[in-house]
Amino acid sequence: MPRTRLDLDRIRAARRTIDPVYLDTPMYRCDALGRRLGCTVSIKLETANPVRSFKARGTELVAGLLAEQGRTAVVCASAGNLGQALAWSGRRRGLGVTVVASVRAPAVKLDRIRALGAELDLVDGDFEMARERAARIARERGIRLLEDSLDIETCEGAATIGLELAGGESPFDAVLIALGGGALATGVGHVLKTLVPETEVICVQPAGAPALTRSWHERRVITTESAGTIADGVAGRFPIPEVLDDLLVVADDAVLVRESSIIDGMRLLLEHTGLVVEPSAALGVAAVLEDRDRFSGRHVVTVICGSNVDLDAHRRWVHP
Numbered sequence: 001m002p003r004t005r006l007d008l009d010r011i012r013a014a015r016r017t018i019d020p021v022y023l024d025t026p027m028y029r030c031d032a033l034g035r036r037l038g039c040t041v042s043i044k045l046e047t048a049n050p051v052r053s054f055k056a057r058g059t060e061l062v063a064g065l066l067a068e069q070g071r072t073a074v075v076c077a078s079a080g081n082l083g084q085a086l087a088w089s090g091r092r093r094g095l096g097v098t099v100v101a102s103v104r105a106p107a108v109k110l111d112r113i114r115a116l117g118a119e120l121d122l123v124d125g126d127f128e129m130a131r132e133r134a135a136r137i138a139r140e141r142g143i144r145l146l147e148d149s150l151d152i153e154t155c156e157g158a159a160t161i162g163l164e165l166a167g168g169e170s171p172f173d174a175v176l177i178a179l180g181g182g183a184l185a186t187g188v189g190h191v192l193k194t195l196v197p198e199t200e201v202i203c204v205q206p207a208g209a210p211a212l213t214r215s216w217h218e219r220r221v222i223t224t225e226s227a228g229t230i231a232d233g234v235a236g237r238f239p240i241p242e243v244l245d246d247l248l249v250v251a252d253d254a255v256l257v258r259e260s261s262i263i264d265g266m267r268l269l270l271e272h273t274g275l276v277v278e279p280s281a282a283l284g285v286a287a288v289l290e291d292r293d294r295f296s297g298r299h300v301v302t303v304i305c306g307s308n309v310d311l312d313a314h315r316r317w318v319h320p
């Protein structure tokens with residue numbers, strides 16, 4: 001049993017709080033994509049839901065808890081997807097939701113947060129500046145600050161994906177997981193290392209935003225001065241120590257990929273699966289493209305974690 005902050009019983013119980021629309025998402029083999037990549041590829045589709053990303057699995061738990069406690073408001077910093085998910089989960093439960101995001105976040109993400117009725121507070125800086133501002137708002141208003149990947153519910157929500165992967169019909173050799181703050185990888189990793197420990201858990205980050213991957217390799221927190229990547233969902237610079245500790249227990253590897261591979265991954269996903277995905281969701285395919293020998297003949301699963309993407313940008317990347 002991996003020793004992390006997570007607990008399998010709590011993760012199983014979490015399924016009862018999360019709206020079923022986010023659970024039991026499709027998982028299927030994509031033979032055309034697999035032939036192109038030289039391995040068997042299955043995708044776990046986390047985009048066919050009202051907020052087009054997996055993040056609502058966690059926000060459902062947080063919002064459920066806050067509603068139970070009689071709280072009325074919550075604030076979070078977000079690259080875009082967490083904010084949208086919290087807005088969705090909060091609205092159903094009558095919670096006032098404030099989301100702090102960067103002015104440079106994709107317009108579609110900001111528009112969808114507003115459309116879900118959240119108050120949107122924009123900072124002229126990156127995600128780390130949004131984190132600082134969200135913490136200040138929480139202090140000033142005396143409301144709950146939701147911190148993605150640090151707050152255990154965000155990891156437990158993501159971990160329910162791990163239960164579905166482990167309970168699937170066909171066994172697989174490796175899972176490729178986009179790595180941002182780390183909730184997705186620590187959650188899924190904890191479950192897989194508990195239930196199917198022989199499965200390789202591989203985290204994937206863009207080379208332009210490598211802080212947590214570098215931290216994992218050096219076994220200590222490494223921060224970066226800047227983050228430059230089209231994968232806006234995973235562009236953090238300040239890894240959270242508690243999350244790194246968990247990741248050191250459950251991840252077998254953490255790899256970095258080039259921007260050109262992320263774009264190739266998006267193109268392949270469109271061509272061979274018909275999916276329009278945001279760059280973060282193409283990280284797994286990018287990792288296979290950059291190291292075909294490692295995956296040759298094996299069965300890999302990649303989590304398609306988000307599809308909130310500006311369509312003009314997607315077109316420019318995929319059809320230059």
Ligand SMILES: Cc1ncc(COP(=O)(O)O)c(C=O)c1O
Nearest residue numbers: 081180181182183184233280306
């Ligand atoms: C689409 C997408 N993929 C991956 C991630 C990374 O997830 P985590 O921050 O849990 O590592 C995020 C984070 O918001 C995301 O929005």
